[in-house]
Amino acid sequence: MRPTWAEVNLTALAENVAKVKDYIGPDVLLNCVVKGDAYGHGARQIAAAALNGGADSLSVATIEEAAELRSSGICGPILVLGFVPPKDAWQVARENLTATVFLPEQAQALQAAAARAGKTIKIHLKLDTGMSRIGIAGSDQDVLFAKSLKTYENLEFEGLFSHFSLAETENPSLALQQLHKFEIFSDQLKILGACPPVLHMANTAAIFRFKESHFNMVRLGVGMYGSMPASIIEDPLDLRPVMTLKTSIVYIKEVEKGRAISYDGTWIAPKDSLIGTLPIGYADGLSRSFGNKAQVWVRGTLVPVVGRVCMDQTMIDLSQVPQAQSGDEVIIFGESQPKRSTLMLAEEVGEIPHQITAVISKRVPRFYNNLK
Structure with missing residues (x-):
């Protein structure tokens, strides 16, 4: 899978x-x-x-x-x-x-x-x-x-x-x-x-x-x-994120300074960089607006999405996490330490938190815990 x-x-x-x-x-x-x-x-x-x-x-x-x-x-x-x-x-x-x-x-x-x-x-x-x-x-x-x-x-x-x-x-x-x-x-x-x-x-x-x-x-x-609609609205109840979207690094490569990443070359490596590929894209509901704006969790570090989000794949800059390996879990949003809410992500990419989850496609399997 x-x-x-x-x-x-x-x-x-x-x-x-x-x-x-x-x-x-x-x-x-x-x-x-x-x-x-x-x-x-x-x-x-x-x-x-x-x-x-x-x-x-x-x-x-x-x-x-x-x-x-x-x-x-x-x-x-x-x-x-x-x-x-x-x-x-x-x-x-x-x-x-x-x-x-x-x-x-x-x-x-x-x-x-x-x-x-x-x-x-x-x-x-x-x-x-x-x-x-x-x-x-x-x-x-x-x-x-x-x-x-x-x-x-x-x-x-x-x-x-x-x-x-x-x-x-x-x-x-x-x-x-x-x-x-x-x-x-x-x-x-x-x-x-x-x-x-x-x-x-x-x-x-x-x-x-x-x-x-x-x-x-x-x-x-x-x-x-688990999200407020905007940062101006305070959350007095410490509501918990309900969905956590995860993926894994499937490939890591070194690219030289000046190398263009993804379609249209919207991100150019400012130095020799470590680029990871994630098996998730806009067909899964990851908006193209994430490109060069969003950040995701890898080994407890927020790393940037670089270049255009593709239909089925997305690239991230792992230069801050040189110890990262293929197979490492990546948290796009959800319960993490510290919390990575859909509101945080939405404000990075200029969208609303409602949309972040609403467009996650059926291609992404959902796994439900049992009510305690």
Whole structure:
């Protein structure tokens, strides 16, 4: 087997969930986000571990993601955050899902599907407060639409939610404007007796930065996997990295000063150097942005990635570690001493920690520990 793999620590994930659950307190529900195959960690395994750690519910992006969880035996509440096509309302009923709505035709289709199945479907109304993607705008007409959701016999208007676009930036003013817009709309619904019982807006950044945004449910995304979304957000809980991406050196060669490394010659050896080749590349999810920017652990030393990342291979400069040998383990990110978080790596290469793990491809085998 090619010596490139990911270790996924389910014990660490359950501990992270439990820590956040304790942090938000008993009056706030915890929804754990497992969309995108749980940010590349493996949705089936992560969903079970999150519920084991104390999550009250899960959320995904699509009906298909939710159906996969159901087929694996996940029975807890699952909120579909993305667009639910009216033609697929029957699947929401079949899988006992909670649907996001923002269009009258969605509500009508869900009502019809629920009635045919003899069930009640829970729905959450999406309010756009600043992302400018799906969601109602909060107009007077939208208030009437929200009120109408209470009239459907087979729908339970359970939640109202929105999403921050700027919760992790240094200036909080725009995030607070979004929060204010959400509060105004929910207050309008309360006056009309049409406000649902569950309100949620906080993502990982807002959980730790804007306690006033907790309402009675929060959505834990990247924090569950052991990273803050940006360095400006402090981690008061010492959350543990859940995925550790590893590979091994398969070849080492000496190159002379002036030698170009990899495609396009973007790195030229400034002196006689020791270059190691790793059997991992962008087809495995290692972004090309890692070239000449990222660092990886070899024998307790951070060494630089040099030259372009290739589809299947990546080169590193081992000049600082002359004792390195073929077969030595290399840690790209994850649990190490000291910790090498996805946030550290993301900031080196100009990406976000969510993306670092989410794009790790199926070609990289995942190995899961057992929950303790």
